[in-house]
Amino acid sequence: xxxxxxxxxxxxxxxxxxxxxxxxxxxxxxxxxxxxxxxxxxxxxxxxxxxxxxxxxxxxxxxxxxxxxxxxxxxxxxxxxxxxxxxxxxxxxxxxxxxxxxxxxxxxxxxxxxxxxxxxxxxxxxxxxxxxxxxxxxxxxxxxxxxxxxxxxxxxxxxxxxxxxxxxxxxxxxxxxxxxxxxxxxxxxxxxxxxxxxxxxxxxxxxxxxxxxxxxxxxxxxxxxxxxxxxxxxxxxxxxxxxxxxxxxxxxxxxxxx
Numbered sequence: 001x002x003x004x005x006x007x008x009x010x011x012x013x014x015x016x017x018x019x020x021x022x023x024x025x026x027x028x029x030x031x032x033x034x035x036x037x038x039x040x041x042x043x044x045x046x047x048x049x050x051x052x053x054x055x056x057x058x059x060x061x062x063x064x065x066x067x068x069x070x071x072x073x074x075x076x077x078x079x080x081x082x083x084x085x086x087x088x089x090x091x092x093x094x095x096x097x098x099x100x101x102x103x104x105x106x107x108x109x110x111x112x113x114x115x116x117x118x119x120x121x122x123x124x125x126x127x128x129x130x131x132x133x134x135x136x137x138x139x140x141x142x143x144x145x146x147x148x149x150x151x152x153x154x155x156x157x158x159x160x161x162x163x164x165x166x167x168x169x170x171x172x173x174x175x176x177x178x179x180x181x182x183x184x185x186x187x188x189x190x191x192x193x194x195x196x197x198x199x200x201x202x203x204x205x206x207x208x209x210x211x212x213x214x215x216x217x218x219x220x221x222x223x224x225x226x227x228x229x230x231x232x233x234x235x236x237x238x239x240x241x242x243x244x245x246x247x248x249x250x251x252x253x254x255x256x257x258x
Contacts, residue, residue: 024062061110081140088116122168129165
């Protein structure tokens with residue numbers, strides 16, 4: 001799949017979605033719609049078991065489209081934010097795990113987009129920040145909410161209130177990203193993680209994502225109840241029976257997502 005703003009390439013069982021909106025991959029709402037459309041293709045094609053979201057060039061996403069900001073009013077700003085939020089919800093709830101590969105800078109809307117993914121692997125050359133206050137704004141696509149699931153409250157507020165940019169290494173130390181690698185290696189490292197995901201039971205991975213995401217939005221007690229429902233339902237699947245049989249037979253399981 002190729003669109004004016006994104007490309008979707010297959011790497012084995014992994015979909016690699018690349019944002020391509022030069023010069024800095026600014027997150028215009030049409031770009032958000034293109035990302036959502038690519039994610040929907042991954043959702044519908046059950047041969048995909050994982051997805052990578054990355055950018056072309058020196059930026060992952062350097063923020064919202066500032067020129068577009070000059071053309072909208074309050075109502076337009078709300079519509080724009082809702083379109084971006086809808087795309088990010090598509091990634092958050094996608095059937096398969098989504099790995100954000102920060103090939104470069106993830107600022108403002110790029111940081112929000114990163115937070116909507118399941119795993120974040122960053123280039124050592126990347127900088128990350130919630131920079132909206134420098135424009136007299138705040139994040140509008142969930143940044144003031146999602147940042148608190150990733151960082152202690154004081155650290156999250158410092159980033160929001162100052163607009164400071166931090167390096168990929170510092171973001172890793174804070175727990176904001178999951179790994180940092182040299183720029184030339186970052187995509188291959190993400191593909192290696194995807195390979196391990198792709199070797200696991202596909203229905204189990206999908207179930208693990210649903211259960212984990214449920215916990216992010218509900219209480220611990222509710223999360224425990226939902227986990228039991230999802231866990232027990234897997235006992236009706238051929239994937240579960242194949243995984244158990246392969247373990248007993250000491251062979252590699254041959255999953256068919258059934």
